[in-house]
Amino acid sequence: MRYLLLAVLVVIPVALIGWMFWVGHVPPPLEPTPAARKVAGDAELLALFKDPLAGAKVKGEIALYDAKGLFNYIDGAAPIFIERHFRKLAAAELASADGADLTCDVYDMSSPADAESIFSKERSASAKPAPGFAQGVSGPMSLVFRQGRYYVKLTAFDAKAEAALPAVGQAIAGKIP
Amino acid sequence: MKRIPAPPAPKRPFTRREALKVASTAAAALGTVGLGLFLYDRVPPASKPLPPLKDHKIARPAGAAQMAIVHGSDAADNTRRAIEALGGMGAFVRPGDRVVVKPNIGWNRLPEQAANSNPDVVAQVVRMVLAAGASKVWVTDNPVNNAERCFERSGILKATGAAGGTAVLPNSGSFREVLVEGKVLHVANVLWPVVEADRVINVPMVKHHGMSAATLSMKNWYGVLGGHRVRLHQDIHRSIVDLAAMVKPTLTVLDCTRLLMANGPTGGSLDDVKRFDAVAAGIDEVALDAFGASLLGLKPEAVGFIGEAERSGLGTSDYKSLKLVEVGGSG
Numbered sequence: 001m002r003y004l005l006l007a008v009l010v011v012i013p014v015a016l017i018g019w020m021f022w023v024g025h026v027p028p029p030l031e032p033t034p035a036a037r038k039v040a041g042d043a044e045l046l047a048l049f050k051d052p053l054a055g056a057k058v059k060g061e062i063a064l065y066d067a068k069g070l071f072n073y074i075d076g077a078a079p080i081f082i083e084r085h086f087r088k089l090a091a092a093e094l095a096s097a098d099g100a101d102l103t104c105d106v107y108d109m110s111s112p113a114d115a116e117s118i119f120s121k122e123r124s125a126s127a128k129p130a131p132g133f134a135q136g137v138s139g140p141m142s143l144v145f146r147q148g149r150y151y152v153k154l155t156a157f158d159a160k161a162e163a164a165l166p167a168v169g170q171a172i173a174g175k176i177p
Numbered sequence: 178m179k180r181i182p183a184p185p186a187p188k189r190p191f192t193r194r195e196a197l198k199v200a201s202t203a204a205a206a207l208g209t210v211g212l213g214l215f216l217y218d219r220v221p222p223a224s225k226p227l228p229p230l231k232d233h234k235i236a237r238p239a240g241a242a243q244m245a246i247v248h249g250s251d252a253a254d255n256t257r258r259a260i261e262a263l264g265g266m267g268a269f270v271r272p273g274d275r276v277v278v279k280p281n282i283g284w285n286r287l288p289e290q291a292a293n294s295n296p297d298v299v300a301q302v303v304r305m306v307l308a309a310g311a312s313k314v315w316v317t318d319n320p321v322n323n324a325e326r327c328f329e330r331s332g333i334l335k336a337t338g339a340a341g342g343t344a345v346l347p348n349s350g351s352f353r354e355v356l357v358e359g360k361v362l363h364v365a366n367v368l369w370p371v372v373e374a375d376r377v378i379n380v381p382m383v384k385h386h387g388m389s390a391a392t393l394s395m396k397n398w399y400g401v402l403g404g405h406r407v408r409l410h411q412d413i414h415r416s417i418v419d420l421a422a423m424v425k426p427t428l429t430v431l432d433c434t435r436l437l438m439a440n441g442p443t444g445g446s447l448d449d450v451k452r453f454d455a456v457a458a459g460i461d462e463v464a465l466d467a468f469g470a471s472l473l474g475l476k477p478e479a480v481g482f483i484g485e486a487e488r489s490g491l492g493t494s495d496y497k498s499l500k501l502v503e504v505g506g507s508g
Contacts, residue, residue: 071407071410072321072407073321073322074321074442074443075283075321075442075443076386076387076388076389076392076410076413076441076442077387077440077441077442077443078387079387079388080387103285122439122440124439124440124446124448124449126448127446127448137448139446139447139448140289140447141287141289141290141445141446141447142445142446142447142448144446153445155290155445157287157330
């Protein structure tokens with residue numbers, strides 16, 4: 001009886017320690033860290049500017065702005081983005097296939113709902129729907145659309161660039177999953 | 178008998194007491210020197226006090242118009258008429274003066290997109306300043322977007338050159354530190370032409386602003402600053418009033434040719450632009466801002482910095498109480 005009690009007293013702690021050791025070594029479910037998510041998010045954002053872009057080319061560097069730096073690009077327009085969970089902006093100058101200047105700003109709004117919210121917020125009452133985009137408006141010199149978690153603003157500076165906006169917009173939209 | 182000299186006394190090693198005395202004296206000496214150096218470093222050098230910006234306001238003759246609003250399809254002509262209604266540019270600029278003209282050139286936008294001051298208005302002001310005998314006219318701003326792009330795309334670079342002025346694009350060496358002594362802004366880095374000039378002419382435009390409700394005359398001084406301007410957004414209305422109290426312009430010409438009614442200050446879509454075809458000029462920025470706000474459908478009390486500026490004694494929001502001249506367009 002004495003031996004049995006001793007065996008129980010020894011076996012139970014050993015088993016418990018063994019079980020804890022085993023559980024501690026089971027790898028956690030695979031979830032990317034915030035840093036890994038950020039890197040992946042930036043890569044997805046920059047990939048939207050890769051060829052083909054309906055003949056347009058990125059001129060110079062693509063500038064990335066986070067919530068802290070957004071004021072340096074859009075100043076007092078920044079808060080309405082930040083309060084809608086804005087994650088990052090990629091801003092680029094493009095040259096259309098025939099050499100006209102345009103700018104392309106792609107806002108990663110973290111979620112489709114946030115992107116839809118900023119699209120609705122900025123949409124002018126007189127804006128006309130942009131053909132070919134589920135949520136898009138076009139007007140003289142501009143094309144704005146929302147797709148997935150992205151809010152995209154294309155601005156032209158002359159008639160040639162304006163004519164290129166729909167095709168460039170479609171090229172970007174086509175890369176958004 | 179030959180005397181033998183005594184042998185030299187053997188060198189006596191330090192006793193423990195003597196060694197301790199030497200060590201403690203040396204430590205005390207080192208400590209004294211170290212403390213002296215430490216305290217010497219803590220004494221701040223006598224600093225030269227920073228200068229404030231000059232007050233560029235001028236006394237107006239009794240009975241002279243204080244504000245003018247001119248409507249018409251030609252922006253340059255509206256500008257000329259508005260300034261003439263105030264007594265002409267000669268009432269504000271003396272021969273030989275060096276004058277700075279400060280439009281809003283903050284954005285990589287075309288004139289049609291109404292994010293910057295109209296180039297025709299800017300050019301007309303430059304021409305009138307030169308005609309009044311100014312020796313130099315600088316046109317400057319520190320844009321939010323790339324400076325070269327903004328000056329070029331806005332049309333202001335070309336218009337300034339054609340009118341005989343000098344466009345001053347900012348770089349890291351373009352700013353001078355000045356005393357502000359405001360409630361939230363105490364010291365500022367300001368574009369050098371604004372510091373150097375004998376006369377200062379503000380040429381803002383009217384547009385919506387996401388944080389301050391509107392960008393008008395007083396908010397336009399944001400563009401003379403260098404450094405970390407974003408911090409001003411923490412108390413934006415008070416910051417704007419501090420800026421308005423810092424720069425006391427000789428004359429303000431408010432471009433109301435195109436109004437950006439929404440999505441400011443960046444704009445971009447012509448759907449947000451409304452043509453108004455007018456220019457207002459005056460010496461009271463608070464009054465001009467109250468008028469500009471009304472064009473955006475805002476009462477003065479809806480724009481925080483207008484009320485705050487009025488309470489600070491910078492002007493009146495009741496622009497209709499001033500000696501106001503309002504005329505139709507060219508005809």
